[in-house]
Amino acid sequence: MPAPAIPDDLRDDVETLWNFHRIDDPLAPVDVAIGLGSHDPSVAVYAAELFAKDLFPVVVFTGANAPTTVEQFPRGEAVHYREIAMEAGVPDSAIVVEPNATNTAENFERTRELLRERGTPVTRALILSRPYQQRRAYTTAMKLWPEVDFLCSAIQQPLTDYVESIGDPKRVIDMLVGDTQRLTVYADAGYAIPQEIPGDVEAAYDRLITAGYDSRLIPTS
Template sequence: MISAQTWSDAQRLWDFQQMHHEPRPCSVGIGLGSHDLGVADVTVDLYRRAMMPLIVFTGATSRTTRERMPRGEAEHYRERALELGVPTEAVLVETNARNTGENIRFSRSLLSERGVDVSSVLLVSKPYEERRAYATARKLWPEVDIVSASTPMTLTEYVDSIQDPRLVLDMLVGAQQRLLIYPDQGFMIHQEIPESVAVAYDRLRGEGFTSRLVLTP
């Protein structure tokens, strides 16, 4: 049983990870690969709303997607977009990236190779990874404007969709850890972490929500 305090701490991390950007038209939309096909769905919705003329789906496979998406995350996202009516010529795929940094770098290279002029990016991720994705993109592609987006849903709705509360809390803690340690490693920009968020993170770690942490020296 997950306590009320634990849910409160998880909600604080969830709220902090959301960038609360208002979607606006951008040069390109980039959907970051993951286990969550909702990323593809919201990217398609934004395309239909004329928020971008071109979509890049990026991602190989990971331990959480190897069985579910054997052809690779980007390919499965592309298939979903085509099923939903997006024309083939409006979707590019980048199939080699295995982390957020590679998602950004490899997508940037692909767009450059295709001669696409990029001044702004609508960056679509899972809801609990908006801030991490934003911070990474600002570090690796500082000359473009980054607008963050994800499926508009509450923490409760997301947990219900995944059907694994502990996994969701593990992922929230993992995303928060990366905001703390990756700036010093040069992977993303530094961001101010409110004390209340830091306390919630420490408490969740102490309760054992640690399966998505990366090892540190």
């Protein structure tokens, strides 16, 4: 049986959101990498790949659990990421685990405090996340930790391959739609720096909601 795929009539809209949310900065050496916990194990795999290239001396994996990850990572996202990274060759001494954050803001707030407690100076950091979480992660980090120069990256996979690796197109589309909404909602609430949403992204977002991809939207009234 073929793997589930994005419906053909939605592909252009999904690609529009996917491309908008990806930042994929040119990679350069940083003081620390910050791997944001989620359902996606590629974050830890990619962290190991970049560690092997000597781009950073330490990686912080941050994240407790969400309802969507507790079954997959029952001991917490960051704990499981650590194990995945170690299996891929990262030494335990180069990994810091922040196991309590339950949202993106807490990922950065708790990581900042943990690194301060450890006496680790940070002037430049690399955010590692799900491919489509990059823009939202960046806007949050810049609001909460503006003195740091942040780069963003994620596993280098085209949309089709990524969806196949996750095995659930609806989940990916729902998350893309939810992250698009959060860019505006969180900026309005003071949790992130504002981002201009291009017209084609707004139109794609609206069409995907109309098509029923709304499970990750948050109430706004």
